[in-house]
Amino acid sequence: MLRPEALTPGDEVRVVSPASPLTPEKVQRGVELLESEGYRVTFGEHVFKADGYLAGTDQERASDLMAGFRDPDVKAIICSRGGYGCARLFPYLDLDLMAQSGKMFGGFSDVTSLHLPLNRRGLVTLHCPMLITLSVEREPWVEESFTAILKGENPIPETAFKGETHVGGIAEGVLTGGCLCLLGDSLATPDPLDAEGKLLLIEDVDEDPHRLDAMFTQMLNAGVLQSAAGIIIGEMTGTDDRLDEKIGSWPWRKIVEDRLFEISTPTIINFPFGHMKNMLSLPLGVKARLNADQGTLTILDPICADTSSSV
Numbered sequence: 001m002l003r004p005e006a007l008t009p010g011d012e013v014r015v016v017s018p019a020s021p022l023t024p025e026k027v028q029r030g031v032e033l034l035e036s037e038g039y040r041v042t043f044g045e046h047v048f049k050a051d052g053y054l055a056g057t058d059q060e061r062a063s064d065l066m067a068g069f070r071d072p073d074v075k076a077i078i079c080s081r082g083g084y085g086c087a088r089l090f091p092y093l094d095l096d097l098m099a100q101s102g103k104m105f106g107g108f109s110d111v112t113s114l115h116l117p118l119n120r121r122g123l124v125t126l127h128c129p130m131l132i133t134l135s136v137e138r139e140p141w142v143e144e145s146f147t148a149i150l151k152g153e154n155p156i157p158e159t160a161f162k163g164e165t166h167v168g169g170i171a172e173g174v175l176t177g178g179c180l181c182l183l184g185d186s187l188a189t190p191d192p193l194d195a196e197g198k199l200l201l202i203e204d205v206d207e208d209p210h211r212l213d214a215m216f217t218q219m220l221n222a223g224v225l226q227s228a229a230g231i232i233i234g235e236m237t238g239t240d241d242r243l244d245e246k247i248g249s250w251p252w253r254k255i256v257e258d259r260l261f262e263i264s265t266p267t268i269i270n271f272p273f274g275h276m277k278n279m280l281s282l283p284l285g286v287k288a289r290l291n292a293d294q295g296t297l298t299i300l301d302p303i304c305a306d307t308s309s310s311v
Contacts, residue, residue: 001285003124004076004104006152006304009038011075014068015131016044017055019110020083022132024048027080030131034078037147044068047080054085061085062092069098076150081132082109087185090117095191099123102305104150106130106281108274109205112178117191119176119285124303126150127178127201127273128281139278149281152304156297160280163232163268163295166257171230171266172289172300175282177201179274180236184215187222196227199290199297201282203234203274208242209249216259225260230290231267232297237275266292 007013013034015027031041044064049056056064068077087110098105099121105114106126115125129146141157149155176193177183177200183193204212219225236252243249250258253269260267268290273279287301 001124002099002102002122003302003305004102005307007037007039007075007104007150010040012040012042012073013076013078014042014044014071014074015047015078015080016061016064016068017047017049017080018061018065018089018114019055019079019085020053020081021048021050021055022081026135027131028135030129030134033134033143033147037150042074053083055080058085058088059092062089065089066093066098069101069103074103076104076106079107079111079130081130082107082111084110086110086113087182095121109179110182112182113186115178115284116186116193120191120194122285124283124285126281127284129279133279142278142280145281149283149303152302154299155281155283155303156299161272161278163271163297165292165295166233166260166267166269167264168293169266170289170291170293171199172287173198173229175199175201175284175286175288177232178203178284180204180212180215181207183224184218187218187224193224195224197229199230199232199288200225200228201232201234201273203236203276204239205237205275206242207236207239208244209239209252209255210244210247212236212239212252213250213255213259216255220259225263226265228265230292231260231263231265232271232290233267233269234271234274234279235276266290268292268295271295271297
């Protein structure tokens with residue numbers, strides 16, 4: 001895998017909006033955090049543009065993304081938010097160039113659509129808070145994890161919450177995954193989710209219970225869940241509030257337990273990442289160890305490139 005260089009004070013961090021729009025106020029706290037670490041924060045040309053549920057046209061959003069990856073002064077590209085729209089950018093992106101740039105790239109939610117093809121092309125990326133995520137006060141370890149991963153340091157503090165055992169055991173593999181609906185959407189595309197022998201991260205937000213069931217069922221029917229070495233489930237945020245009185249409802253935990261009933265793969269649930277109120281930053285494309293008995297995840301490989309021998 002191609003690992004990005006760790007950030008150091010003075011490095012430029014480019015903020016882009018590849019999906020839905022947002023206002024400048026929503027990024028201010030995140031900008032202040034990045035600047036407090038000594039980074040120079042710059043913005044893509046169309047970051048605050050709004051076109052319905054998109055932050056500008058597909059071409060504009062893709063242009064901002066490509067500009068960040070092409071600019072030699074930019075060390076990291078961090079997404080302002082998710083929402084919807086990343087998959088619409090593929091006709092306008094040079095994914096090979098993006099991956100070969102070796103630049104740090106971070107985000108989650110809809111950004112899962114971009115993580116998958118970049119990881120498949122060999123680039124380690126960051127499943128981490130976005131600037132809109134950082135606009136809300138969270139546990140101190142959330143920012144600690146985020147700033148640590150930008151420096152290539154261990155992003156899982158001892159103070160972070162642990163997961164809960166669903167199926168015990170220990171498994172090792174490369175971390176992959178993200179937002180469940182986008183993982184399912186990737187199947188049968190040129191860059192589908194490949195979970196075979198890997199540790200699969202799964203979480204989602206605001207999905208109806210029956211749609212959550214359908215997505216897990218699709219992943220089972222496609223053989224994806226059975227192929228993973230370990231499964232790390234976060235939270236299906238908001239699902240339990242979306243009762244459809246016409247067809248009834250199950251709590252999201254019951255759906256997960258039902259759909260994973262016959263899988264003996266080491267699995268934890270409620271691990272802190274993604275749309276949960278408090279979330280870790282995690283490197284995708286890096287080997288890790290899941291201890292499902294203890295509810296812990298340990299990063300085994302370096303997150304960032306070793307530049308100590310550079311001239």
